[in-house]
Amino acid sequence: YRRWNKANSPWGFPGPGLIPYIGHVHDLPECFWLKLAEWSYKYGGIYKTRMIGWNFVIISDESIANDLLVKRAKIYSDRPAVPSLIDSKSNHGMxxxxxxxxxxxxxxxxxxxxxxxxxxxxxxxxxxxxxxxxxxxxxxxxxxxxxxxxxxxxxxxxxxxxxxxxxxxxxxxxxxxxxxxxxxxxxxxxxxxxxxxxxxxxxxxxxxxxxxxxxxxxxxxxxxxxxxxxxxxxxxxxxxxxxxxxxxxxxxxxxxxxxxxxxxxxxxxxxxxxxxxxxxxxxxxxxxxxxxxxxxxxxxxxxxxxxxxxxxxxxxxxxxxxxxxxxxxxxxxxPVPTGVAHELEADDYYRGGFIPKGTRVIPLDWAMxxxxxxxxxxxxxxxxxxxxxxxxxxxxxxxxxxxxxxxxxxxxxxxxxxxxxxxxxxxxxxxxxxxxxxxxxxxxxxxxxxxxxxxxxxxxxxxxxxxxxxxxxxxxxxxxxxxxxxxxxxxxxxxxxxxxxxxxxxxxx
Ligand code: HEM
Missing domain, CATH: 1.10.630.10 (Cytochrome P450)
Incomplete structure (x- = not known):
């Protein structure tokens, strides 16, 4: 698993250690942005984690959000699918x-x-x-x-x-x-x-x-x-x-x-x-x-x-x-403490770290x-x-x-x-x-x-x-x-x- 994780998860960034599949979801309280913010104080303005089978990058520094979500908007502007909605992304005509x-x-x-x-x-x-x-x-x-x-x-x-x-x-x-x-x-x-x-x-x-x-x-x-x-x-x-x-x-x-x-x-x-x-x-x-x-x-x-x-x-x-x-x-x-997640459409490198395609990027407003x-x-x-x-x-x-x-x-x-x-x-x-x-x-x-x-x-x-x-x-x-x-x-x-x-x-x- 460790080998798989190294090859597939954002690396070069700090973040809490991982548990297969559910990753860190078990750690999260109902108001989960509070935990995400706590981790941001520990791991810094950009960190990685893995939850419900997905890679996440959590950003709590406005200048980093600007670098990725604004300056690289071409690849950082997709949305993750919402699992319990039918075709939330409207890729199939909803x-x-x-x-x-x-x-x-x-x-x-x-x-x-x-x-x-x-x-x-x-x-x-x-x-x-x-x-x-x-x-x-x-x-x-x-x-x-x-x-x-x-x-x-x-x-x-x-x-x-x-x-x-x-x-x-x-x-x-x-x-x-x-x-x-x-x-x-x-x-x-x-x-x-x-x-x-x-x-x-x-x-x-x-x-x-x-x-x-x-x-x-x-x-x-x-x-x-x-x-x-x-x-x-x-x-x-x-x-x-x-x-x-x-x-x-x-x-x-x-x-x-x-x-x-x-x-x-x-x-x-x-x-x-x-x-x-x-x-x-x-x-x-x-x-x-x-x-x-x-x-x-x-x-x-x-x-x-x-x-x-x-x-x-x-x-x-x-x-x-x-x-x-x-x-x-x-x-x-x-009012929207987690921000709304963006999804990355192509592999990317930032500040020496690797962010794979499909990573969900959370601009954590509460922490910002x-x-x-x-x-x-x-x-x-x-x-x-x-x-x-x-x-x-x-x-x-x-x-x-x-x-x-x-x-x-x-x-x-x-x-x-x-x-x-x-x-x-x-x-x-x-x-x-x-x-x-x-x-x-x-x-x-x-x-x-x-x-x-x-x-x-x-x-x-x-x-x-x-x-x-x-x-x-x-x-x-x-x-x-x-x-x-x-x-x-x-x-x-x-x-x-x-x-x-x-x-x-x-x-x-
Ligand atoms: C407290 C008030 C509001 C807050 C905090 C808020 C926040 C947000 C956020 C965080 C996003 C996603 C941005 C992103 O992906 O980076 C968004 C998208 C959007 N908001 Fe608001 N919003 C508010 C009120 C409204 C109102 C009143 C309307 C319209 C009547 C509106 C229409 C939209 C639309 C259409 C989008 C989709 C944009 C897109 O996906 O391209 N919002 N909003």
Whole structure:
């Protein structure tokens, strides 16, 4: 085995000793990035390991990630297959999940397509959707704050459903659909993601594949219904501008290969913005509860700049403190702590070491965000590192920086995240709106009066969110409470009126 291992595993790099087949998977806790990060402190910015029969190279140094994943993107931009998804790489015609696709023609086509949609989503093109949904959320939180986690994720889902199909009503299904895919693809999901041979058992002996076939069928049918529904409305002239309408208007000129590809591409684009926005928002709330001096600073800034109204995207340049708190939330509790793995397409040599074709490369964001030279006192929440000269990460002008765009959290090279602007915009309006409306606090035990602690732990999916926790949303004043109500009632009436007018105009044509 030792001889085989020497010939086939990345050599010239340090790394923990190996055990045949399962390698190191038995060592890993559920939040396995913590163990990977611990090894990076021991073995350095690039090390090798072997898990579930595959070679892994773990990178925790940004300059090494840049050398390999950006400068050598030509060979470092494939994706490993997700064992418990059917054709996750779309090498055999599934065409479903853009972020998981191999570096193939389908990926080239869909990436270009998604890029054109997401870059068009500039502040003007969102048409106030984000602000509208924040008003709805604040109103709901006044009466049902116990279920804040659901409402926040549902808010993010509503924004995505409106952008994609101009219809926020099916946001709960989209959220469920997102959760289904996320758990299916994550290492802590079905056992077949770790004990991969089980996946190849015949169907009658294979509950994992059977349940995946059902999940996938439901998801595809849901996305297809959305596209068909949009087409019906569009044919009747009743579909307002949205991504589905753009797709339908292009018809045969669309770069996508008809509705089989179109329904997945649209569905996936809506789905990917649910937990990526909903998760960090909940972490931001924890940061504000645990660092109330920063909550007060955000509120002072918002009150000064927005003069009594919730922030909009137009206030972006004037809210550096809010942006610093959001950015520090990403650094403190990386939303995708392991990064998304890349797969190497050809043998390569780096710094005297050999990395064989097929190696999975993990850009370990959790560890990168704990680089003490770049981020002094990394375990603690310090938004001032983005705002005050003297910190290594301070950058001006403050009308532009801090920005989360370009952070290593969004990945590397030609596979880097396409939703960076959308995420930034969504979080400024959402976190800003929450600060405008509420003082956020620990919940206390009604009997003892003791604070109910919030766990620092997160879920272990690829995209994380805090474990369920309790908190209090206290309206900042009676007047603010009344404004939250009137803002929503006005916005809702305006939306209803605009939709009616659009339908009336459509029927008169
Ligand atoms: C907290 C927010 C988000 C984070 C941290 C994040 C992170 C990531 C990461 C790490 C990747 C893989 C990059 C790589 O392979 O190196 C990725 C890919 C991607 N992201 Fe995001 N993302 C976020 C939000 C979004 C949103 C809101 C959208 C769209 C609405 C989006 C769309 C995509 C797409 C389409 C890809 C696939 C790119 C490709 O494979 O070529 N992301 N994202």
């Amino acid at each position: 065409l479903s999940y853009l972020p998981l696709m191999g570096r193939n023609q389908a990926w080239v086509r869909q990436r270009k397509w998604a890029h054109s949609y997401l870059t068009q989503s500039s502040a003007i093109k969102y048409k106030g959707i984000m602000e509208f949904e924040v008003k709805r959320l604040l109103f709901i939180l006044l009466s049902d704050s116990e279920k804040f986690s659901f409402h926040i994720e549902n808010q993010a889902s509503k924004v995505m459903c409106t952008l994609a199909f101009d219809d926020p009503s099916f946001s709960p299904q989209m959220r469920m659909s997102a959760w289904g895919l996320l758990t299916q693809m994550s290492p802590n999901g079905p056992i077949t993601n770790v004990l991969t041979p089980l996946w190849h058992l015949p169907l009658f002996l294979n509950p994992w594949k059977r349940s995946e076939l059902v999940r996938r069928g439901i998801q595809q049918a849901f996305w297809m219904d959305l596209l068909n529904g949009a087409r019906e409305k569009w044919q009747a002239g009743q579909l307002r501008p949205c991504w589905a309408r753009q797709y339908l208007e292009l018809g045969d000129k669309s770069p996508l290969l008809g509705d089989f590809e179109g329904h997945s591409a649209l569905g996936m684009l809506a789905l990917v913005g649910v937990f990526t926005v909903g998760g960090p928002t909940q972490t931001y709330l924890i940061a504000m509860i645990q660092n109330p001096e920063w909550m007060v600073k955000c509120q002072e800034e918002i009150d000064r700049i927005c003069e009594g109204r919730p922030p909009t995207l137009h206030d972006y340049g004037n809210l550096p403190v809010l942006r610093a708190c959001i950015k520090e939330t990403f650094r403190w509790r990386s 965000m704990r680089n003490k030279a770049k981020y002094p006192d990394p375990e603690n929440y310090h938004p001032e590192r983005w705002l005050e000269p003297g910190w290594p990460t301070y950058k001006v002008p403050l009308t532009e920086f801090p920005t989360i765009k370009g952070m290593s959290s969004f990945g590397w090279g030609i596979r880097a995240c396409l939703g960076q602007t959308l995420t930034q915009d969504a979080l400024v309006v959402l976190c800003g709106g929450l600060m405008w409306a509420f003082n956020v606090k620990h919940k206390t035990d009604p009997v003892t009066g003791a604070i109910i602690p919030i766990s620092p732990k997160t879920t272990a999916e690829v995209i994380t969110k805090p474990l369920p926790f309790e908190m209090v949303f206290e309206p900042r004043s009676e007047e603010r409470k009344a404004t939250i109500v009137s803002n929503w009632l006005e916005a809702e009436a305006k939306d209803t009126k605009e939709r009616h007018e659009f339908l009336r105009a459509a029927s008169s044509h």
